[in-house]
Amino acid sequence: MIAFSELPRVMHNPALGAVVLHSFVQGWEEKHISENGLPWPLLFLPLPLVLHMPTAEILAKTQQRSGLIGLTEGDDKLRKNIYSFQERVLTSRKLSMESMVMALATGLLILDLQGGQLFSGRPAVPRDSIPERVRLLVKAAKSLGRLCQGHSLGEISFHLRVQF
Secondary structure (H helix, E strand, O other), X not given: OOOHHHOOHHHHOHHHHHHHHHHHHHHHHHHOXXXXXXXXXXXXXXXXXXXXXXXXXXXXXXXXXXXXXXXXXXXXXXXXXXXXXXXXXXXXXXXHHHHHHHHHHOOOEEEEOOOOEEEEOOOOOOHHHOOHHHHHHHHHHHHHHHHHOOOXXXXXXXXXXXXX
């Protein structure tokens, strides 16, 4: 298996990362019951999970009704990779930060400084205008956002075996 840090340079593109983060926040907002935005520490999750193709494929086809618990307990391939999530989160911190800055600078995301929460700043891009090779990443990021919605940072940390 290729280490996250050895992914092709195109995958380490902050503009692509900004699109993935935007999609993640949109997924969170789709099902979010309250007016609360996405807690900013969660922005460190999408890139290491979605840019890992085996995980992206699992996320993209996950039934939303299974929830985060169903995702981590129901898929054997994902369960085997779950212990590498923390390593990938740490390895991708720089890319996640650069992508967050890009998303904020371009208006894809809006940061509420008082609450430390993020909101989508733009509507979803029509599917037809997304390049085919990026569609899986966008779909997986939205799915991850929906799966995380309704869970606390502690619950997400527990189920994905990551520390913030």
